[in-house]
Amino acid sequence: MLFAFSVAPATTDDPDGSVSAAVADAIRVVRESGVPYRLDSMFTTLEGEWDECMPVIKAACDAVAKKSPRVSLVVKADLRPGVTDQLTAKVERVEQHLHES
Numbered sequence: 001m002l003f004a005f006s007v008a009p010a011t012t013d014d015p016d017g018s019v020s021a022a023v024a025d026a027i028r029v030v031r032e033s034g035v036p037y038r039l040d041s042m043f044t045t046l047e048g049e050w051d052e053c054m055p056v057i058k059a060a061c062d063a064v065a066k067k068s069p070r071v072s073l074v075v076k077a078d079l080r081p082g083v084t085d086q087l088t089a090k091v092e093r094v095e096q097h098l099h100e101s
Contacts, residue, residue, distance in 0.1 A: 002078040002086055003053045004043040007060050009068030022067040026060035033059070038087050043076075047087050 007026050008019045027044065030037050033056040036047045044060075046053045057075065064071045078086070 001049060001053070001080060001083075002045055002047055002090075003057065004045045004076045005057050005060070006043050006072075006074045007057070007064050008072050009064050010070035010072045011068045022064045025063040025067065029059045029063045030056055036087060043074075045087060047084070 007023070009022045012019050012022070014021070027039060030039075030044055030046070033052075035052055035056050038045045046056060057073070061071050061073055080086070
């Protein structure tokens with residue numbers, strides 16, 4: 001299963017509005033969890049089961065909450081029990097189609 005999530009403070013004291021320091025705290029939690037993940041500019045995608053991914057997402061929110069009293073969270077899930085190694089395989093399948101045309 002894949003869980004794509006975006007977590008950020010809804011408020012910031014940074015003069016330019018940046019939320020990167022709080023997001024870095026959230027990613028630190030993800031890295032320390034040991035759950036396979038991929039980071040991009042808008043989302044972090046975890047691969048694993050409900051019971052291992054949801055606590056990581058909650059802990060990432062808790063890390064952001066230390067910087068802001070209000071936290072924004074978006075989660076999207078691809079629930080395919082028994083299917084693994086999709087962090088890269090899904091992208092590879094799309095790339096294959098692009099090279100065929």
